Amino acid sequence: MASYLSGLQSGLKEALTANRKVIVLGEDIVDPYGGAFKVTKGLSTCFPERVISTPICEGGFTGVAVGMALRGFRPVIEIMFGDFLTLCSDQIVNHMAKFPDMYNNQVKVPLVIRTPMGGGRGYGATHSQSLEKMFLGIPGIKVVAPSHLHATNDILKYAILNDDDPVLFIENKLLYPLEQHVHVFMEQSVEISGYPTVALRNFSTGKPDVTIIAYGGLSLEIVPLLAKLHDDELNVNAVFPSSLWPVPVETLTRYGAQCGRIVLCEESSAGFNWGSEIAALLYENLHGKLAAPIARLASASQAIPAARQLEIKTLISAQDIENAVWELMS
Amino acid sequence: MNTVVVRMPVLNANEDQAIIVDWCIEDKKAVNRGNEICIVETTKAAHDIVAEADGFIRYLVKKGQVVKNDQLIAVITATPNEDYSDFITSLEKSESATTERKWTKKAELVAKKLGVDLADLTAKHADSVITEADVLEFNKSRFVGKDLLEDANPNLRPQRILLIGGGAGGGAITLETLSRIQHQRAVGILDNNAALHGKTIMGVPVIGNNNLAAELWQKKDFDAAIICVTASIIDRVTIFNNLRDQGICFANVIDPTSVVKSYVSMGEGNLIMGNAYLAPFCVLGDNNFLASHACIEHHTKVGNHCTFGPRFTTSGAVTIGNQVKFGMGVLVEPYLTIEDSCLIPSGCVLTQNLPFNSVVKMQHNQVIKVRS
Numbered sequence: 001m002a003s004y005l006s007g008l009q010s011g012l013k014e015a016l017t018a019n020r021k022v023i024v025l026g027e028d029i030v031d032p033y034g035g036a037f038k039v040t041k042g043l044s045t046c047f048p049e050r051v052i053s054t055p056i057c058e059g060g061f062t063g064v065a066v067g068m069a070l071r072g073f074r075p076v077i078e079i080m081f082g083d084f085l086t087l088c089s090d091q092i093v094n095h096m097a098k099f100p101d102m103y104n105n106q107v108k109v110p111l112v113i114r115t116p117m118g119g120g121r122g123y124g125a126t127h128s129q130s131l132e133k134m135f136l137g138i139p140g141i142k143v144v145a146p147s148h149l150h151a152t153n154d155i156l157k158y159a160i161l162n163d164d165d166p167v168l169f170i171e172n173k174l175l176y177p178l179e180q181h182v183h184v185f186m187e188q189s190v191e192i193s194g195y196p197t198v199a200l201r202n203f204s205t206g207k208p209d210v211t212i213i214a215y216g217g218l219s220l221e222i223v224p225l226l227a228k229l230h231d232d233e234l235n236v237n238a239v240f241p242s243s244l245w246p247v248p249v250e251t252l253t254r255y256g257a258q259c260g261r262i263v264l265c266e267e268s269s270a271g272f273n274w275g276s277e278i279a280a281l282l283y284e285n286l287h288g289k290l291a292a293p294i295a296r297l298a299s300a301s302q303a304i305p306a307a308r309q310l311e312i313k314t315l316i317s318a319q320d321i322e323n324a325v326w327e328l329m330s
Numbered sequence: 331m332n333t334v335v336v337r338m339p340v341l342n343a344n345e346d347q348a349i350i351v352d353w354c355i356e357d358k359k360a361v362n363r364g365n366e367i368c369i370v371e372t373t374k375a376a377h378d379i380v381a382e383a384d385g386f387i388r389y390l391v392k393k394g395q396v397v398k399n400d401q402l403i404a405v406i407t408a409t410p411n412e413d414y415s416d417f418i419t420s421l422e423k424s425e426s427a428t429t430e431r432k433w434t435k436k437a438e439l440v441a442k443k444l445g446v447d448l449a450d451l452t453a454k455h456a457d458s459v460i461t462e463a464d465v466l467e468f469n470k471s472r473f474v475g476k477d478l479l480e481d482a483n484p485n486l487r488p489q490r491i492l493l494i495g496g497g498a499g500g501g502a503i504t505l506e507t508l509s510r511i512q513h514q515r516a517v518g519i520l521d522n523n524a525a526l527h528g529k530t531i532m533g534v535p536v537i538g539n540n541n542l543a544a545e546l547w548q549k550k551d552f553d554a555a556i557i558c559v560t561a562s563i564i565d566r567v568t569i570f571n572n573l574r575d576q577g578i579c580f581a582n583v584i585d586p587t588s589v590v591k592s593y594v595s596m597g598e599g600n601l602i603m604g605n606a607y608l609a610p611f612c613v614l615g616d617n618n619f620l621a622s623h624a625c626i627e628h629h630t631k632v633g634n635h636c637t638f639g640p641r642f643t644t645s646g647a648v649t650i651g652n653q654v655k656f657g658m659g660v661l662v663e664p665y666l667t668i669e670d671s672c673l674i675p676s677g678c679v680l681t682q683n684l685p686f687n688s689v690v691k692m693q694h695n696q697v698i699k700v701r702s
Contacts, residue, residue: 121343121344229435231434233435233436233462234435234436308340329436329439330439
């Protein structure tokens with residue numbers, strides 16, 4: 001069984017093996033260091049000409065990668081911390097996303113930007129954020145964020161080799177060491193080709209009382225929470241889309257309709273979130289079918305402290321989710 | 331002074347352990363708050379750990395050892411040779427202690443909605459966690475027989491009947507009979523088929539398993555029971571004896587279309603269906619079931635726990651023991667004695683006495699003579 005990290009490592013390696021047009025760029029990604037989170041470990045030894053360390057210049061090498069993608073490569077770039085996406089957002093928003101439309105689809109930008117997001121490691125305000133919400137809704141790009149219930153190998157490989165659209169690929173720092181969580185009460189739906197939504201329930205038969213919809217690193221909190229809620233006799237279905245944008249709206253609607261009580265969770269700071277859009281879509285599709293207003297949870301709207309206890313208080317927790325679930329039930 | 335613990339602090343966000351490089355103070359020696367105790371090293375730097383209290387240092391790990399974040403490194407005691415083992419034990423205990431749950435949160439939620447006080451259930455569920463099902467079960471039993479008008483005039487109300495084993499056909503025909511009787515009223519059904527619990531039959535709730543009768547009886551939720559099991563005599567006997575041991579009263583439920591003549595004597599717990607006929611001077615014990623059109627002729631005596639199929643007929647002065655099972659349409663000649671536990675199939679014509687535990691076989695097409 002692969003871990004979140006080893007799935008990414010092997011996904012990259014298999015993509016480099018499968019297509020000589022795949023090239024990997026990023027800061028400190030070559031051996032022996034192998035990247036800040038070791039996702040590229042070993043790759044430069046196997047593919048020295050196609051795994052290249054760059055200067056500390058996110059905007060520059062993102063632009064280089066966009067150009068390479070325009071001219072037939074399938075580049076993958078690593079942004080060491082997701083917080084640094086702000087440095088390359090001009091390339092992402094004004095170039096990568098727009099070229100196919102601006103050139104009447106005569107060009108493609110098959111570029112994957114990989115980057116880790118999320119807190120929980122005491123890295124402080126500028127290395128712990130979940131900034132993916134800044135890129136949701138931009139036409140022309142996809143934003144993908146697998147949980148540890150997803151096979152990261154398959155998803156990353158699909159994004160590199162099969163997806164001709166630019167993909168912002170969000171990883172989670174705390175998930176890297178985790179084995180992929182597999183359970184018989186898990187089912188997978190593929191509404192957005194290549195980017196499955198996984199649902200894990202904590203009951204064998206019957207209907208859920210509550211549906212939790214979340215993505216990425218929150219699977220770490222939610223999987224044990226499901227077991228706890230099972231002990232408290234609450235039937236819960238936890239749904240993890242790997243595609244944040246575009247939204248697998250039919251799949252989420254189907255799960256939401258099963259019980260009419262929905263909790264949306266994300267780690268980013270509160271206000272104008274992924275959950276805001278999902279809630280709006282679900283309200284449109286489930287008008288009159290909801291048993292309670294949709295609950296939306298996120299982290300506190302403030303800078304993330306480095307001190308451990310303060311960071312815990314700032315970020316969304318399993319306890320927050322559990323409280324919201326029972327609030328919906330009462 | 332209380333014993334104070336010294337733990338490995340988190341020194342680096344990327345590491346969960348450090349190495350003890352050296353002690354700054356010897357074991358059991360005095361330390362003052364702020365003194366350096368030891369030097370620890372991560373992959374990035376060496377750090378001093380300082381005492382947070384005055385006392386005597388007592389090391390729990392060895393020099394050179396790799397220590398996890400939050401792991402105990404030492405304790406600081408008030409005296410140099412104090413025994414701190416109990417302190418460590420209680421510390422470990424309090425860290426591993428989990429609060430014991432008395433009920434699930436779902437049970438708590440449902441109880442709140444239904445107005446059930448979970449304290450009422452804790453005695454019965456002292457050894458187990460109270461579940462949602464327990465609360466629902468308790469809630470159902472709370473409302474049996476509670477009636478705003480009838481309970482205000484208990485002496486004048488119809489007798490409240492609880493049907494035991496009433497989830498199948500026997501229960502249905504009993505309910506139909508009770509619906510046409512003015513002096514009795516069905517208030518609840520017990521049945522061991524859990525699939526029926528929480529549902530109603532002819533508007534009467536199926537409350538729980540048969541063994542719930544004692545609890546309902548103690549709460550005075552019914553006045554008398556009737557057993558509706560017809561297929562198994564053993565079950566009828568067991569249930570009857572159990573309930574009677576607990577002081578529960580039984581009703582005779584007699585369909586209004588049946589005829590019970592004068593001078594008939596009857597025990598309790600008898601269930602007598604439509605168009606049955608009990609002739610003068612016959613005697614019926616306890617817990618018998620008479621299906622429709624059963625006829626017990628004059629001076630016939632019936633024991634306890636017998637079942638009679640439809641159109642059973644005795645002639646006069648027959649004696650029937652206990653736990654005898656008759657099929658449909660059995661005919662019994664006068665003056666015969668049928669002893670306990672006999673089994674007589676449908677259509678038999680009994681012309682001779684049956685000893686204890688007899689099983690009768692019906693002979694069809696018996697050739698008595700061949701015509702010339």
